[in-house]
Amino acid sequence: MKIKCSTLFTLLAVLLLCAAAPLLWAAKVGDPAPEFTAPASNGKTVHLADYRGKYVVLEWHNNGCPYVGKHYNSGNMQRLQKQWTSQGVAWLTILSSAPGKQGYVTANEENDYLAKMQAAPTAALLDPTGEIGHLYEAKTSPQMVVINPQGVIIYSGAIDDKPTTDLQDVPNATNYVSQALQQSMAGKPVQTAATRPYGCSVKYADATY
């Protein structure tokens, strides 16, 4: 088999860049959202590219984290999921905990959790290698990312402006995800486009804290 030198060069370049990608592109607001493919808990395979033309919300999740608990036990996260998916937004819950770490779940465990909590994301993606997490530099759960129909990140950070575990803080919080979606859908620039994501650290394989 004959391989052209230029083909080899391209391959090499792509390989090099793939390896360096997390360093080069910590996915930032204003950047194209990095593509990914992941198995969903419902058995399907999800490609981010499938949702081009729609708004996409990414929600980092860990069912043992008290900050995530605040939003699920108050019903806030489920309300947001239903509110926005009913308006055509794709909502992807992402599970980046490594096996053996807090928040790691199998597909069945996640399906049971979704049913029990009456959660309604478009899909819950299993990311036990932390690949998607690292691609988006997800630091905490619940960290949130909003992607516009053109595939550009328009928000990354906290779910709201109350970085606590107190359920009583939910009703008075300013929700940055809803704000970003509303402003962008109205054709306005997103006022608060990046915030410090609060919560529990994402339990990647190398996590010790």
Place this chain on the structure above:
Amino acid sequence: MGKTRPCNLGLSPFRTLAFALTVLTSANVRAAGTAIPHGTVELIPESPWITAGRTLNLGLHFQLEKGWHIYWVNPGDSGEPPRVKWQLPTGLTVGAMEWPAPRRLGSPSIVDFGYEDAVTLLVPLHAAANLTAQQPAQLTAEVTVLVCRELCITGKVQLSLSIPIKSQPAAPDMQTQDLFNATRKLLPQPLPQNWKFRVAEANGSFVLTANFGRQVPQATFFPLAESQIDNAAPQNVQPTSGGFRLTLRKSEQLLKPLARLKGVLVLPNEQAYLIDVPLSKPAVAKNVHGNFNAKLLLATIFLKGEL
């Protein structure tokens, strides 16, 4: 018991101090602290009573099980600092909490700022000049604290303290002096007059240049505000003849220009200093963002590959 200074057992001064404090606390004839997840918390007055027109320091002393930590006022990438809701009688007010210098805790991609083992947070309690009372003052502190190891647990406890009010100032309490003195040594100090600091922005980083008039090989910076520097980025120290140059990568969440860099600088002897330095105007033309360069590079490579 005086504070023992154990000989060097290969422990860092902070750990040695934490160890000494542990021994000290357990040796004291004080009621044990109130349980929080994986530790205890205790409200300790520096002196046995308070006097009108004076300030009494209160220590919020946390003792944690091995491996568990709590957070500094800026927790870093994750977590949350302890919070206190006070209930105080008329005539008593509390000032701002004073936080000992923290440590960097975490993994390569996520870095938090906090405390392991033990820490005492100081709260000044001010008594009004006209304060008079026959009865001791009853104080209540509702403490909310996030305690983490690999996972995090929230604790909420009520602490109460009864403090007599007397007209004569209290003599120092030998039992608590060591704890408070040791804690004060860990608090960030104001900068000595002759030390000069400068901060400039370059290539997506803040470069802090320090001039002490001597070489300083190591330094760690802890930003007081969130979302100013990239917490997890390695802090590159370049020793210079008069001090060092410390490169701190800017946070992705910093969308507005920064006017001043405020934080705590910890030097090799565990001495901590409070710094608050205005940003110098850039000397050269605006820097092209590093990421933009990377994209250009990618485009160039792809173009070449297609040829």
